[in-house]
Amino acid sequence: MLKIAIQKSGRLYEDSIRLLKECGIELNNGNKQLKAVAFNFPLEVYFLRDDDIPQYVYDGVADIGIVGENVLLEKTKDIDLVYRLGFGRCRLSIAVPKAMQYESLDDLRGLKIATTYSTILQEYLSQKQVNAEIHEISGSVEIAPGIGLADAICDLVSSGSTLFTNGLKEVEVILRSEAVLTANKNLSEEKKQVLDKLLLRINAVKTAKNNKYILLNAPNHQLKNIFSLLPGMKSPTVVPLAEAGWSSVQSVVNENDFWEVIEKLKQYEAQGIIVIPIEKMIV
Ligand code: PRP
Ligand code: ZN
Numbered sequence: 001m002l003k004i005a006i007q008k009s010g011r012l013y014e015d016s017i018r019l020l021k022e023c024g025i026e027l028n029n030g031n032k033q034l035k036a037v038a039f040n041f042p043l044e045v046y047f048l049r050d051d052d053i054p055q056y057v058y059d060g061v062a063d064i065g066i067v068g069e070n071v072l073l074e075k076t077k078d079i080d081l082v083y084r085l086g087f088g089r090c091r092l093s094i095a096v097p098k099a100m101q102y103e104s105l106d107d108l109r110g111l112k113i114a115t116t117y118s119t120i121l122q123e124y125l126s127q128k129q130v131n132a133e134i135h136e137i138s139g140s141v142e143i144a145p146g147i148g149l150a151d152a153i154c155d156l157v158s159s160g161s162t163l164f165t166n167g168l169k170e171v172e173v174i175l176r177s178e179a180v181l182t183a184n185k186n187l188s189e190e191k192k193q194v195l196d197k198l199l200l201r202i203n204a205v206k207t208a209k210n211n212k213y214i215l216l217n218a219p220n221h222q223l224k225n226i227f228s229l230l231p232g233m234k235s236p237t238v239v240p241l242a243e244a245g246w247s248s249v250q251s252v253v254n255e256n257d258f259w260e261v262i263e264k265l266k267q268y269e270a271q272g273i274i275v276i277p278i279e280k281m282i283v
Contacts, residue, residue, distance in 0.1 A: 001042045002194040005062035008034075008047035011158060012179050015087040016066045020045070023201035042194050051116070054079060057184050063191050064184070070156060070177040074117050080183045083199060086206060088179035090158040092117060095168040097145050097152075102171045108132045114141050114150035121154045124174050142166040200282075208281040211252045216265060216273040220245050225268045229261050233283060252278070 006016040020027065025043060027036040036045045046062055053065040054075035064082070070092050072081065094113065096102055108125075111132050115121050118136040125132055135150050142162050144150040156177070157163060157170055181202070183195060218226050223238065230236050232251035239248045253261050253275075265273060 001044055002064065002191050002198070003044045003046060003062045005046045005048050005053045005056050005065035005067075007050040007053070007066070010050060011090070011156075012050065012066060012068065012088045015085075015179065019066075019085065019087075019202065019205065022205045023198065025201075041198075043198070051075070054182065057182050060184050060186070062184075063187055064195060065182050066179055067182060068156070068177050069180045070117065070120070070175065072180060072182060073175070073177075074119050076119060078185065080185055081180050082183045082195070083181040083202060085179040085181060085202070088158075089177070090156045091176050092120060092154065092174045093157045093170045094121075094152055094154045094172040094174065095142075095157070095163050095170045098167050098169050100151075102169075105130050105172065108152065111151040112149075113152045113154055114144035115154035116141060117154055120174060142168065204280045204282045207283060208278040210255045211278055211281055212255065212258065213250070213276040213278050214253045214273065215248065215250050215276070216270040217241060217246055217248055218265075218268065218270045220247055222268045222270070223247060223249070226265065226270060229264055229268070252281075 007013045020038075025038045025041045027038055027045060034047055038045070046056070048056060050067055050071055053062070053067040054072055054077040056062045057065045057079050058077040066085065068088055068090070069081070070090070072079075094108070101107070105128050108130050109132060112135050113121065113132050114135045114137050116136065116138060118134050121134055125134070135144070137144065137149070141153045141155045143166060144153055145168065146166060153168065154174065160170065163170060187195065214230065226249055227236055230249065230251035230253060236249050236251040240246070241248055262273065
């Protein structure tokens with residue numbers, strides 16, 4: 001049985017649960033339980049505060065955990081980063097009151113900056129040789145300037161709405177972060193095998209999201225050009241149409257160059273292009 005820790009509420013909660021679901025793992029969690037057991041995969045899920053997850057994984061209370069890379073960097077625990085999950089993208093930034101004149105890092109000298117990320121902030125300020133006072137607090141950082149607790153803050157920014165509603169503006173980006181899967185360094189052989197199974201599934205889900213299945217009709221004299229655009233998993237599938245001189249082509253296309261490929265396909269006389277999402281993809 002592998003034990004995974006995920007955030008109990010907050011930015012990563014929903015996406016973490018969704019990922020497990022897309023991996024075919026079903027949980028019998030009544031709302032707001034501390035623990036849930038999967039009934040079709042050897043996995044036990046612990047719902048914890050994200051800031052505590054690195055410690056729990058380090059101690060082996062949980063074997064693996066889903067956490068923001070920012071938290072991992074702040075807590076500097078000796079645990080492995082096994083997989084970048086690609087969701088929960090955000091940045092750790094310094095923000096100041098909207099009315100403050102801000103030109104450069106120099107303007108932070110002598111100011112008091114409130115944060116829950118004192119390790120990362122300290123390192124950043126030292127590296128930039130900015131002498132400012134770090135005021136470590138454990139939450140609700142965004143209200144610190146408004147109540148006179150600090151002059152500036154250093155906190156996570158995702159949509160930016162928290163800053164906006166608190167009359168703050170982002171002035172420096174310290175690092176960019178996303179959700180990652182971490183693991184204890186001393187997993188038993190048995191647990192490693194379960195982790196490998198889980199990773200195979202996560203990878204299949206993620207690869208599928210990055211690709212689309214595409215079907216189209218094309219005149220045979222253009223097939224070579226079209227194959228060069230759509231190499232597919234091994235090579236494209238080609239089926240002759242009832243109409244002489246035409247074929248149906250099936251392949252996969254990467255999300256990133258999707259529109260560019262579509263435009264070129266049209267130049268190569270492709271017609272009846274159909275694009276379908278892929279649920280799982282094992283390469
Ligand atoms: C972060 C941060 C802000 C919010 C920013 O909290 O502390 O409150 O997200 O997001 P926005 O730019 O979209 O408004 P997080 O979800 O990490 O929870 P935590 O600080 O309680 O761990
Ligand atoms: Zn947190």
